[in-house]
Amino acid sequence: MDYARFVRLRSALWDGFEARLAAAEKDPRRIAYGDLEDIALSYRQVLHDHALAASRFPGTGAAHRLRGLALQGTHWLRWDRGDRLPGPGAFFARTFPLAFRAHLPHLVAAVTLFATALLFGASLAIVQPGAGTAILGPEAVEGLRQGHLWTESLVSAVPPVVTSSGIATNNMSVALAGWAGGAALGLGSLYVILLNGFLLGAVLATTLHYGLAGALLEFVSAHGPLEITLILVTSAGGLALGQALVAAEDLPRRVVWQRAGRDALVLLVGCLPWFVVLGIVEAVVSPAPTVPRLLKAGLGLGLEASFLVLAWNPRLPGGR
Amino acid sequence: MENPPDATVLGLDNVPLELPVAGPASRALAAFLDYLIVGIVVFLWGGACLALFAVRRGLQWWALAAFLVGLFVIEYGYFATVEILRGGQTFGKWAVGLRVVTREAARPGTAAFLIRNAVRSVDLIIGVPLMVLDDLARRLGDRLAGTVVVHVEASRRGAVVLPRAPRGWSAQEVALLESFLWRAPEMEPWRAEHLARQLLDCIRHDDPDLAARVDPARNPVEALGDLVRTAEA
Numbered sequence: 001m002d003y004a005r006f007v008r009l010r011s012a013l014w015d016g017f018e019a020r021l022a023a024a025e026k027d028p029r030r031i032a033y034g035d036l037e038d039i040a041l042s043y044r045q046v047l048h049d050h051a052l053a054a055s056r057f058p059g060t061g062a063a064h065r066l067r068g069l070a071l072q073g074t075h076w077l078r079w080d081r082g083d084r085l086p087g088p089g090a091f092f093a094r095t096f097p098l099a100f101r102a103h104l105p106h107l108v109a110a111v112t113l114f115a116t117a118l119l120f121g122a123s124l125a126i127v128q129p130g131a132g133t134a135i136l137g138p139e140a141v142e143g144l145r146q147g148h149l150w151t152e153s154l155v156s157a158v159p160p161v162v163t164s165s166g167i168a169t170n171n172m173s174v175a176l177a178g179w180a181g182g183a184a185l186g187l188g189s190l191y192v193i194l195l196n197g198f199l200l201g202a203v204l205a206t207t208l209h210y211g212l213a214g215a216l217l218e219f220v221s222a223h224g225p226l227e228i229t230l231i232l233v234t235s236a237g238g239l240a241l242g243q244a245l246v247a248a249e250d251l252p253r254r255v256v257w258q259r260a261g262r263d264a265l266v267l268l269v270g271c272l273p274w275f276v277v278l279g280i281v282e283a284v285v286s287p288a289p290t291v292p293r294l295l296k297a298g299l300g301l302g303l304e305a306s307f308l309v310l311a312w313n314p315r316l317p318g319g320r
Numbered sequence: 321m322e323n324p325p326d327a328t329v330l331g332l333d334n335v336p337l338e339l340p341v342a343g344p345a346s347r348a349l350a351a352f353l354d355y356l357i358v359g360i361v362v363f364l365w366g367g368a369c370l371a372l373f374a375v376r377r378g379l380q381w382w383a384l385a386a387f388l389v390g391l392f393v394i395e396y397g398y399f400a401t402v403e404i405l406r407g408g409q410t411f412g413k414w415a416v417g418l419r420v421v422t423r424e425a426a427r428p429g430t431a432a433f434l435i436r437n438a439v440r441s442v443d444l445i446i447g448v449p450l451m452v453l454d455d456l457a458r459r460l461g462d463r464l465a466g467t468v469v470v471h472v473e474a475s476r477r478g479a480v481v482l483p484r485a486p487r488g489w490s491a492q493e494v495a496l497l498e499s500f501l502w503r504a505p506e507m508e509p510w511r512a513e514h515l516a517r518q519l520l521d522c523i524r525h526d527d528p529d530l531a532a533r534v535d536p537a538r539n540p541v542e543a544l545g546d547l548v549r550t551a552e553a
Contacts, residue, residue, distance in 0.1 A: 003494050004485040011481065044332060051335045059495035061481035061502070070337055071425055071470065075407070078426035085431055158381065165385040169392035176396065180439040183460050188442065241464070254463070261435045261464040268438065 003057050010049055011062075017042040018069060021076060043073040085269070096270035097313035099263050106236035106243070113190070114197040114232055121201025125209070132206030135199060144210040151219045151287055160283040168279025171227060172272060178235035179268045183261075186242015189235040196231060222296040223282040225304040230271045230278070233311070237264030274307060327456060327468075329424050337425055340471040342418045344451040347469055354412035358398050365390045400437040404430055409472075417472045428467050436461035482548045486527035493522075497548065504541050516540035523547075 020039050024031050031039075050066035057063050086095055100107075125132045133141045140150040174192060181188010207216040244260035245253065285291055285299060331337040369387040373380045402410045407427055408420035420436070422428050439461045443450075447459035456468050480498045489497075497519060504512045517540050524531040534543045 002485070003489075003491060004483060007481055007483050011483065047332055047335045047337075050337075054336070054338070057491040057494065060491055061495070061498040063491075063495075065481055067338065067340070068472075070331065070335075071340070071421075072472075074331055074337065074425040075419070075421055075427050078424070080422045080424075080426050080429045080432065085434075158384075161385045162381050162388070165388040169388055172392065172396075176438065177441065180442050183439040183464055184442050184446070254466075257464060258466045262431055265431055265435050265438065269434070 003060060003062070006053070006057070007062050013042060013045055014049070014065065014069060017046050017073070021069075021072060025076060039073075040077065043070075043077055046070055046073060085266075091266075092270065092310060093313060094316060095266055097311060097316050099266035099270070100233070100311040102263060103233075103236050103240055103267060106239045107233060110189075110193050110232045110236045110239060113193045114228070117194040117197025118201035118204075121198035121203075122205040123201075125202040125205035129206070129209055131202055132209065135202050136206060141206070144207065144212055147210075147212070149207070149212055149215050149219060151216075160280075164279040164283030166279075167282045168275050171231070171275045171278060175231055175234040175268070175271060175275065178231055179238045179241075179264065182235070182238025182241035182264065183245075184242075185245055186239050189238030189242060192238075193232065193235050196228070200228075218293050218296060219286050221293070221300045222286045222291075223278050223300065223303075225300050226274065226307055227278050227282070229304060229307060230274055234268050234271050237267035240264050270311070277303070331425065339421070339425060339456075339468060341456050342416075342469045342471050343457050344448055346416050346418060346471070347451065347457065348448065350410070350412035350416040350418050352412070353415055354399065354410050357411055358394060361394050361398070362391060365394065399440060400433050403433045403437070408433070413469070418469050419472050420467050420469055423466050423468060425470075428465065432465040432467055436465035436467055439464060480549075484530075484548050486523045486530055486548075488526050501545055501548070504545075512541050513539065516544045520544055 020035065020042065024039060046066060046069050050070040053063040053066045085091060143150055178189050178192035181192060204213060204216065207213045240260050241264050244257045249256045285296060327339045327341050328336050329339060366387060369383040373383040399410055403420060413419060420428060443459045443461050450459050451457045458468060462468060480501045482494060482498055485494045500515060500519060520531065520534060520540055530547065534547055
């Protein structure tokens with residue numbers, strides 16, 4: 001068959017396919033079953049015409065047009081259903097707990113690294129008190145000397161609605177950085193874990209030096225445990241990404257990495273909503289002098305327990 | 321430029337499909353347009369919050385809180401949300417004619433769009449070098465999500481497909497003629513006419529019967545176009 005004959009014989013089919021596809025893309029709900037079958041049949045014919053044109057008439061307008069139509073049809077007809085996220089109910093009842101369990105070794109590693117960095121930060125601030133000034137700033141340290149925590153300004157400067165928004169978005173940014181940093185060989189996640197541990201240790205030791213550690217622990221008791229847990233869980237997802245990239249497995253690295261990415265995404269999506277709750281707690285409850293110390297601690301423990309129970313979901317059978 | 325071998329995937333019935341992979345330059349242009357849009361949206365959101373502040377003084381802190389939340393949502397949500405809603409095209413990609421597809425040329429799922437955009441902050445640092453070094457111009461997010469950015473080929477829809485070709489012409493010669501007719505309107509007139517005369521001479525040599533239908537008084541570009549665009553009765 002010569003080129004001109006090929007075009008004359010088949011162009012009506014291509015035009016029809018293009019028109020049907022355009023209509024389907026515009027409003028997929030109006031497509032009847034019969035139309036869908038027509039599109040699928042035409043797609044197959046276009047694909048075969050594309051193969052013929054690509055081998056017999058390469059570089060021609062028909063070959064270009066058919067490649068475009070074949071790609072457009074493939075994109076519309078073939079959806080990657082394998083990585084669909086389930087609805088909220090199924091996600092928090094099954095998908096998230098399964099991912100959480102699967103990432104336990106990474107979470108243990110993250111907790112160990114965090115604790116090590118915390119001890120290091122605390123030791124450094126005890127041995128070298130100047131480190132606390134460098135981290136907190138001279139104004140905050142001056143406030144500590146006078147017996148005031150810098151956290152008191154959280155309620156005096158701006159109202160809780162602004163503080164909670166700022167805190168929630170900042171914490172989510174940190175969690176996202178810890179997760180995404182895993183894609184860089186896990187280095188970003190390591191940085192977030194170690195930095196947070198180091199800073200917390202140094203700040204605790206500095207407040208201990210000025211006799212205000214109890215006040216700081218009271219301030220963080222409502223939101224701190226869960227906040228640290230969430231950052232460690234999302235960073236554990238990042239560590240899993242890094243491990244999939246670095247450590248060899250039987251499967252190709254590309255496959256392992258993409259699978260790790262999908263699993264780690266579940267951790268991230270499952271943790272993000274909790275930051276909104278934490279933002280409100282940190283802005284409203286934590287700095288409030290009227291809320292009793294025990295109530296703050298109880299709230300902190302309650303939030304932590306709620307998250308862990310939801311994340312583990314004891315009603316789910318063991319294993320993955 | 322010839323596509324890398326990796327860009328060919330097997331479609332239905334094992335028909336090879338060559339992905340028109342988008343290079344770093346077109347992707348950078350699309351990203352620039354998208355960040356421009358993000359900047360404008362943030363600016364408008366800031367203006368709206370400022371208006372709220374001006375209208376109701378009692379709501380000043382709420383306006384500030386709304387601005388902070390909106391800033392976060394726009395910054396982190398724009399790319400993923402628009403790609404999910406528009407089937408792999410942000411507005412920047414749409415303007416440049418690009419689309420995100422899976423490695424098999426299919427439409428990616430929601431998780432893939434979320435993953436490729438969740439690592440955008442890392443890609444801002446190492447994305448371009450990775451795209452330059454990769455045959456499929458994939459940044460970190462694409463590798464992690466298993467996606468590729470391709471040209472939609474919208475510009476090619478206007479390409480000329482000739483229903484009639486001079487007898488004995490090979491596919492390469494037909495492609496040359498189609499390419500000329502497609503590009504002729506953008507050429508300088510004297511150059512287009514010069515090339516059209518050369519092509520008509522070739523047709524006269526290879527297919528005198530077809531060439532005999534050309535009106536010598538007409539503009540050679542138009543005459544050539546009419547000659548090969550009109551299907552035989």
